[in-house]
Amino acid sequence: MDNSSLHTALSRIYPPDRLLTNPAQLTPYESDALTSFRARPKAVVIATSQSEVIQTVRLCHQLGVPFVARGSGTSLSGGSLPCADGLVIALNRLNRIIRLDPHERLAVVEPGVVNLEVSRAAAPFGLYFAPDPSSQPVCTIGGNLAFNSGGAHCLKYGMTSNHVLALKVVLPDGEVIELGSESLESTGPDLVGLFVGSEGLFGIALEVTLRLIPKPEAYKTVLAAYRSLGKAGDTVAQIVACGLLPGAIEIMDNLAIQAAEAAVQAGYPLDAQGLLVVELDGETRIVEAEFEQLMEVIHASGAYAVHVARDEADRQRIWKGRKSAFSAVGRLSPDYIVQDGVVPRSRLGEALVEIQRLSAAYDLRVANVFHAGDGNLHPLILFDGRQSGALERAEQLAGEILHLCVRFGGSITGEHGIGMEKRNFLPVMFSEADLQVMQALHRAIDPDQIANRGKMFPA
Amino acid sequence: MPLENVTVTRYNEIQEVIRSSSRLAPRGAGSKTALQTTLSSVTTLNVSDLRGVLAYQPQEFTFTALAGTPLAEIERLLAENGQYLPFDPPLVGRGATLGGTVAAGLSGPGRYRYGGIRDFILGLRFIDGHGKVVRAGGKVVKNAAGFDLPKLMVGSLGRLGVMLELTFKVFPLPPSYGTLRSEFQALSAALDAMLHLGRLPLDIAALELIPHANGAALYIRLAGDQQILPSRLNRLRAILGLKDDEILAGQTEHDFWQEQKEFTWIEAAHTLVKVPVTPRRVVALDKQLAAHGAARRYSAGANLAWVAWPGDSSTLDHMLEEQGLSALAVLGANGQVRLGRQVGAAFEARVKQALDPAGKWLAL
Known part of the structure; x- marks a missing residue:
């Protein structure tokens, strides 16, 4: 597929100001909040309607061009890193709150709606959307959904997945489907539950029905x-x-x-x-x-x-x-890596001692911020990327922390997702048989692997 | 291997049965009678001997148990440590197992406050259609690694694999409960009161509606510190401007919610059907159900109708299909299990194909 025919096809869907192809326009999309990974996409399209997204996905499917859906690009796991030979579908402007029903306590939103905007819209009714990732003033619901984002209130209120009722989705082959309903209850396998947290590998959510809850008194x-x-x-x-x-x-x-x-x-x-x-x-x-x-x-x-x-x-x-x-940690150091491992709460102390030991051994400062109620660690490994080998050492240290979390019976990610960053660590947590089942599911939904190609599974 | 009912305890035995059988259906305690298969061509894989709690650390708010473990055993152990499963698993008194409750995807009245069974499952080990032992999810309260197969198994009816071990999140057990029962002259008035309460910043443990010939009763359950329960209940009365109401406490209160969880209000000859709904659809649905002589109760803030269906389920199937509602038969004679409109059937078929390409488990 040469660039010009892709551009020609895209220009039938998008006006020039929403089809970005020149290098200066593409640069801001080369990475997300995990800046150590970069890739320049072939093009970026800025969708403003569900129909544009559907047409684009169908075109990608037809041409075999990989695509990455992107909201505000706040992923800390490289979840919205572009494919060098692919397309970025920017969804920020697909940001309508389609319906907010205070009686049934739900909001139907498009994926580009910013997390905090949902709570703002619900506030006059005394309601709010519970998941509160730190990036909530900018991150979008589509990204929250793809990575099952958490926040500071997960032990009591759960993650994004616990607040999504229904979805309208365009699958990687362009088929548009609905999952779930407006009820809190469902029958049959929990397909909404499977879709949330699938890191963009199952396609793009076009409409998301969110559960709202009363704001605490x-x-x-x-x-x-x-x-x-x-x-x-x-x-x-x-x-x-x-x-x-x-x-x-x-x-x-x-x-x-x-x-x-x-x-x-x-x-x-x-x-x-x-x-x-x-x-x-x-x-x-x-x-x-x-x-x-x-x-x-x-x-x-x-x-x-x-x-x-x-x-x-x-x-x-x-x-x-x-x-x-x-x-804020960015003020202390030119570069840093945020980790997101989980350990059993009772082993937090041990894990911190071990992280301090590793920090000394690698001669890298590590700041710790964590959701202690969940055992969810966020060690921030500080380094200076201008020093040769510093990034590699920081990554090595990060890797040791992930191994430690698995050894302690925890997880390599509590809420940031695997993305690009931790894909080679998935086998640390799961066996070959475990991964085979996940990959079989992936193939069943996206045989050509065009949706967010390269994420989650080991390279 | 001849087609007979096999009771298995060890994973390799289960794997062997799976490899040597062409079509299987897992079975726990058999408490959900409508979900049992009676097809002679299907091997029943009885996993009720696969029982016991494997790990429980109260300070972690998690436990891992074998799928065939009776919930009664789990609830007892949790209560001894001041904890509970907040989604109030139903049919515990009939012997319901942890795995069976996941497979059927059932939650009781408590799901109103903190979420349903899908919100408390953290991880599992299961055997897929290839006979391979697979682990998914985690054993800690927070985890976002890999596809969320534990949630997928909720409601899977044992048709995507056989569950072996399950890990759940638990919460501190409330020290006491109190319930306010209020009578309304019409179901719609009770619904309005319920919706009003639902938007207020109140910690309500459960909210259920029972329609009857002269209107409907609304049951509002509060949980927490015994000392402040009376003032909280009075506040509810004031908010609703209630006159005709009653406070249930102690054993009476316990017994009422027990009846809700155990479905003792259902006539034995009827089929108990779970119908997910939304409050707005309740009045229209209720009228139709009443016309067919079906007893019904609305749970989880009218997000769920429990229906005791007296006749042939195909009538109900059509009725729900027309209303765009789905349903699951839970108790009663074996017949059609999934009723009404199935959302996401094409996606579900792809998932089924991926996990069970040879069709070892029953069709979804």
């Missing part, structure tokens, strides 16, 4: 500072042991605290070695009762400073620090 957000990271970790175990189910339990280490504080002045204590953020949410009476219980645990936990969010603005400030931690 009250929040209590507590910051507790510790002289050691281990103490912060032990407190998580104690909170869980007393029967509480907080909406979020987060931990940051000193390096992450420094970075976040420098970036957004969240009011974090700069000398803390471990900072615990615990948030209770729910009915006011319940939260009040649970808060007493939580404070008993925290006061006995050896925290040297405790701060309770005074009001919603204070609460938002605390969360802003946490949610900007990744980008």
